[in-house]
Amino acid sequence: xxxxxxxxxxxxxxxxxxxxxxxxxxxxxxxxxxxxxxxxxxxxxxxxxxxxxxxxxxxxxxxxxxxxxxxxxxxxxxxxxxxxxxxxxxxxxxxxxxxxxxxxxxxxxxxxxxxxxxxxxxxxxxxxxxxxxxxxxxxxxxxxxxxxxxxxxxxxxxxxxxxxxxxxxxxxxxxxxxxxxxxxxxxxxxxxxxxxxxxxxxxxxxxxxxxxxxxxxxxxxxxxxxxxxxxxxxxxxxxxxxxxxxxxxxxxxxxxxxxxxxxxxxxxxxxxxxxxxxxxxxxxxxxxxxxxxxxxxxxxxxxxxxxxxxxxxxxxxxxxxxxxxxxxxxxxxxxxxxxxxxxxxxxxxxxxxxxxxxxxxxxxxxxxxxxxxxxxxxxxxxxxxxxxxxxxxxxxxxxxxxxxxxxxxxxxxxxxxxxxxxxxxxxxxxxxxxxxxxxxxxxxxxxxxxxxxxxxxxxxxxxxxxxxxxxxxxxxxxxxxxxxxxxxxxxxxxxxxxxxxxxxxxxxxxxxxxxxxxxxxxxxxxxxxxxxxxxxxxxxxxxxxxxxxxxxxxxxxxxxxxxxxxxxxxxxxxxxxxxxxxxxxxxxxxxxxxxxxxxxxxxxxxxxxx
Numbered sequence: 001x002x003x004x005x006x007x008x009x010x011x012x013x014x015x016x017x018x019x020x021x022x023x024x025x026x027x028x029x030x031x032x033x034x035x036x037x038x039x040x041x042x043x044x045x046x047x048x049x050x051x052x053x054x055x056x057x058x059x060x061x062x063x064x065x066x067x068x069x070x071x072x073x074x075x076x077x078x079x080x081x082x083x084x085x086x087x088x089x090x091x092x093x094x095x096x097x098x099x100x101x102x103x104x105x106x107x108x109x110x111x112x113x114x115x116x117x118x119x120x121x122x123x124x125x126x127x128x129x130x131x132x133x134x135x136x137x138x139x140x141x142x143x144x145x146x147x148x149x150x151x152x153x154x155x156x157x158x159x160x161x162x163x164x165x166x167x168x169x170x171x172x173x174x175x176x177x178x179x180x181x182x183x184x185x186x187x188x189x190x191x192x193x194x195x196x197x198x199x200x201x202x203x204x205x206x207x208x209x210x211x212x213x214x215x216x217x218x219x220x221x222x223x224x225x226x227x228x229x230x231x232x233x234x235x236x237x238x239x240x241x242x243x244x245x246x247x248x249x250x251x252x253x254x255x256x257x258x259x260x261x262x263x264x265x266x267x268x269x270x271x272x273x274x275x276x277x278x279x280x281x282x283x284x285x286x287x288x289x290x291x292x293x294x295x296x297x298x299x300x301x302x303x304x305x306x307x308x309x310x311x312x313x314x315x316x317x318x319x320x321x322x323x324x325x326x327x328x329x330x331x332x333x334x335x336x337x338x339x340x341x342x343x344x345x346x347x348x349x350x351x352x353x354x355x356x357x358x359x360x361x362x363x364x365x366x367x368x369x370x371x372x373x374x375x376x377x378x379x380x381x382x383x384x385x386x387x388x389x390x391x392x393x394x395x396x397x398x399x400x401x402x403x404x405x406x407x408x409x410x411x412x413x414x415x416x417x418x419x420x421x422x423x424x425x426x427x428x429x430x431x432x433x434x435x436x437x438x439x440x441x442x443x444x445x446x447x448x449x450x451x452x453x454x455x456x457x458x459x460x461x462x463x464x465x466x467x468x469x470x471x472x473x474x475x476x477x478x479x480x481x482x483x484x485x486x487x488x489x490x491x492x493x494x495x496x497x498x499x500x501x502x503x504x505x506x507x508x509x510x511x512x513x514x515x516x517x518x519x520x521x522x523x524x525x526x527x528x529x530x531x532x533x534x535x536x537x538x539x540x541x542x543x544x545x546x547x548x549x550x551x552x553x554x555x556x557x558x559x560x561x562x563x564x565x566x567x568x569x570x571x572x573x574x575x576x577x578x579x580x581x582x583x584x585x586x587x588x589x590x591x592x593x594x595x596x597x598x599x600x601x602x603x604x605x606x607x608x609x610x
Contacts, residue, residue: 007032009178016176020308025087025133026079026168026315027175033137034126037061041119055610060143060181062136063122066115067435067604074114074122075139076129079171080149080164080191081110081386084314085373088384090132092369094125104369106362108426108480109188110148110386111139115433133314137175141610142183142272144174149191150199151385151393154317155347155354159193160211161222166248167191169308170209173252179259184268185275186608187259188231195225201388201483201512203230203238203520206277207258210517212245223247226254227517228289229281232477236522237278240286242293252303257296261289317381322351323400336406339417344402347395355394355405356419361427361445362390371412379405388480389420422467422544423452423459426480430473430490431592435604439490439502439533441473443593451537458541461548467557469540471504474603482522483510485557486543492601493530495590496581502533502592502599506573509561521558526570534589535576542572 012030019028037058044054055065064073076091091112095104098114098121105113117125122136129135139146147167154162170189174180180187192200193211202208208227213220223245230239246254262268267283268275281289343356357372364372372392376384381396397405409415418424425448428434430441448469452459459465472479472489481487487507492500510523531539546568551560561569580586592599 009176009181013176013178017172017308020172021310022312023133024131024312024314025135026082026171026311027077027135027137028172029130029133029135031130033061034123034130037126038123041123044119052610055607056141058119059141059607059610060138061122061126062139063119064140064607065435066433067431067437067602068116068433070118071115071433072117072119072122073433074117074125074136076112076114076134076136077139077146078110078112078134078386079147080153080167081151082164082315083376083384083386083392084133084382085376086132086314087134088369088373088376090128090134092366092373094128095366095369097121098125102366104364105429106359106364106386106390106392108388108390108428108478109146110388111146112386113429115429133312135175138180140607142185142187144171144177144180144187144189147171147174147189147191148200148205148388150194151387151395152199152354153191153193153385155349155352155395156194156197157346157348158197159348160195160213161193163191163193163209163211165309165311166209166224166251166305168311169252169305170255172308173255173303173305177259179256179263183259183263184265185272185277187262187277196515197513198515198517198520199513201480201520202227203517204232204480204483204512205230205239207255208239209251214245221247224251226251228258229278229286231276231278232480232482232522234475235274235278235282236477236482237282238520238522240281242286242290248305249302252305253297253300254293256300256303257293260296260300261292315383317383317396319349319352319381319396320379320398320401322398325400332403335417336403339406339415340402342417342421343419344397346399349396351399352395353397353399353402355397355402356387357384357392357394357409357414358416358419358424359391359414360416360449361425361442368412368414371408372414375405375408379408389424390426391419391424418465420468421465422469423449425449426468426470426484428472428478430471431602434473434606436476436606436608437473437490438492438601438603439473439504440592440594441471441479441488441490443595444488444504444533444536445471447537447593448540451541452544455541458544458548463551463554463556464544464548467544468510476608481507481510483512483520484523485510486540487523488536491530492599493532493577493579495579499582499590500599500601501579501590503530504533504536505530506539506569508566508569509558511558524566526566526573529570529573529577531573531576532579532589533592539573539576543569546572
């Protein structure tokens with residue numbers, strides 16, 4: 001940062017905390033940061049700042065370089081996945097004005113990413129976000145990334161208490177904090193209010209808070225079970241229990257102590273590619289890590305979360321009045337009844353429903369943003385929530401208005417049923433934009449959907465329909481392929497004459513969303529097996545058909561794999577890997593999905609660890 005715009009990290013953090021109570025969003029907006037960003041961009045364009053320090057600066061502002069020259073990915077943090085109608089309109093305005101492809105992309109970490117933006121346009125976009133209560137601050141870099149929560153927070157029948165106020169305080173304490181600006185590596189956090197139903201995949205995160213309530217002297221005391229050290233990529237680890245119970249008045253104290261231990265782990269700074277907190281715990285052991293945290297706690301004074309928990313009234317939800325449910329349900333369209341069955345669930349508040357909006361692969365079109373904003377205003381309590389499956393959840397919908405909601409969604413092509421099913425494929429952007437991408441994961445996701453949707457008889461099997469498919473364009477796992485029943489990550493293989501072919505490695509038997517932490521299971525990689533990208537949809541159909549025809553009554557896919565093993569599926573994959581020589585009939589195998597040129601691995605240097 002240029003000298004004239006420097007402000008100490010401590011001063012900036014204190015300013016941010018002071019603004020929290022009056023902030024329009026969870027992350028306080030600081031206008032001065034946009035001024036600084038514009039100054040830095042001008043200085044960079046003029047050659048006054050070298051690329052490396054400028055990259056570090058812009059990443060803290062949520063601006064990430066794409067594989068295309070001078071194109072930026074603009075990552076919008078959505079803490080807890082909470083989106084107001086005004087926020088949807090604001091993002092839509094940015095999409096309309098500044099994105100060539102006229103769409104936004106929901107990620108598996110409840111962010112919204114916009115692509116192909118210029119450095120200069122990102123500044124104007126930051127101002128729009130500030131106006132509607134959103135921010136890109138520390139959406140990238142080695143910082144505390146976006147903090148996720150279940151879309152059911154506050155309305156789930158099983159939750160112990162609503163964790164959104166505690167998540168809010170955590171986010172506000174973390175952003176711009178001097179300790180969090182240059183961690184050894186990124187730091188991902190989750191909150192859930194359900195101790196017995198883990199819909200946020202708590203063990204997958206670096207740091208996870210799980211609501212607990214204990215009876216002490218006849219009084220119910222709120223707190224959290226805290227997990228640490230989860231993560232996927234090439235070294236998948238499930239988070240371990242650091243503390244079984246931390247009272248809510250102490251959870252930020254524990255947070256600060258954990259941050260200190262992580263920040264001071266100099267051994268991690270020697271290799272940024274192996275610098276996640278899971279690596280530290282692997283090397284020194286959980287017991288030693290806990291001892292270090294306990295030692296730090298001795299010098300961490302009280303940190304009262306209460307002043308940081310207050311949400312601006314714009315985030316308050318006002319339930320619409322309940323309406324009478326139509327007595328003529330049998331006359332309603334079958335399409336609606338199917339959507340109601342697969343995409344809605346009753347809230348703990350009687351008469352109200354949560355409705356999931358299926359957003360294929362997380363892409364929202366420019367005209368859908370204002371339409372969604374209007375839908376949120378008319379049919380919900382005032383907010384939408386992003387899900388880990390790249391969908392949206394609408395809350396506080398009266399049961400009597402579900403049909404009207406469905407019709408409104410249908411008018412903007414967002415009324416697809418079977419949310420979170422086998423056809424609701426999750427995918428990272430892959431080579432469409434990411435420097436680290438190896439394959440076109442988005443193209444493959446669309447191809448798999450088409451293959452499955454053309455096999456209606458297969459989808460009529462409810463056990464097949466409940467399966468999950470997730471795709472990552474490289475081993476880093478942004479598509480969360482490790483927790484899928486059938487997962488894929490991008491790779492490359494060679495044809496008979498040595499030409500490169502886009503391919504995928506196969507993972508089987510992952511699971512998430514169970515009734516206890518132990519139900520989160522990472523999939524097993526099928527070794528020494530790569531499948532050409534163009535044959536993956538065929539393989540998925542073969543796997544699903546094999547399962548449908550050979551399972552026992554009520555047997556899930558994972559139970560089936562445990563019973564019969566992976567060898568039959570491995571044989572299917574190996575047959576798909578038998579590549580013919582390049583000729584007119586086979587040339588499609590040598591191209592990636594939705595590409596028209598011969599495939600070649602073109603992997604740049606990513607910015608995740610800068």
